[in-house]
Amino acid sequence: MTRHDGPEDRWFDRDAGPVVRPYALTMGRTLPSGGESFDLIDVVVATSGRMPEHFRPGPEHRRLLSLCRRPTPIVDLTSEIDLPLGVVRVLLGDLISEGLVGVLATQKQPATDQRLLRMVLDGLESL
């Protein structure tokens, strides 16, 4: 991670971080506006809702919306859009508040979900 090569840390290139700090994209917000908490493997999908007139989506909102036209797990969205998870959560929160995106919550106690476990086992054994 960060190299310590003197009394002051010297950061070059990518180590120095992006030109626009990630949370500038969210106007400093670090939590989704609706108070949602998304699991990494929750699946999000764009609804057929129309863009509300009052909503001013940023380029990242639009990219997210475009990526989740197909139902997509949040971890894949985050990887694809190359923004930090916390930022993606805030932006998704905006899209959900505007009714543009829906979330399919995953099983929170999967260790007791025999159907899911059987799917995983069958899948692994077929590899």
Next chain:
Amino acid sequence: MALNHSDGVPSTAKILISGGFGVGKTTLVGAISEIRPLRTEEPMSDRSVGIDDTRRVGAKTTTTVAMDFGRISFPSGLVLYLFGTPGQERFWFMWDELSIGAIGAVVLADTQRVADCFASIDYFEHHGMPFIVAVNCFDGAPRFDPDDIRIALSLGPGVPIVMCDARDRDSVKHVLVSLVRYVMSGSRRPDRMSLG
């Protein structure tokens, strides 16, 4: 808005791969799945205070974690994710994030540095997360009897120990199958599963 699972919507599941630094977590994940990058820049919340040493970072309120994860897509529509738990202590707050909703965990152990996986075992025991221990047997590394490893790790009699080669796909498959079978056998009490 609530949606229902239906055609075209993937079912998702995740398994944690844990163990000491350099034990072969990334190798294991890469042996069986497609590796993808993930950036997280998380606000340091209350739960990280006391775990993260925040004294040295002053007013910094977010911390950046660059990590990889593995993904296996199955024809059934299931997508299985493998997350390696970050080894450094300052990223321990990520473990809760990664653990919630996980099927279980593989603790990868290196017999030459057994103590490196104590922290992982403690964490999963404390949170009631089902786990198995996979002993990564490198070429030429001394082989140990699983019973000796069980004693060295103070593991209960129910926790499976499997030998593996983290570079070998079939071996890793065997590890993951062993974990899922163990979880399905339900030898743990479900009321200990909550991470809250």
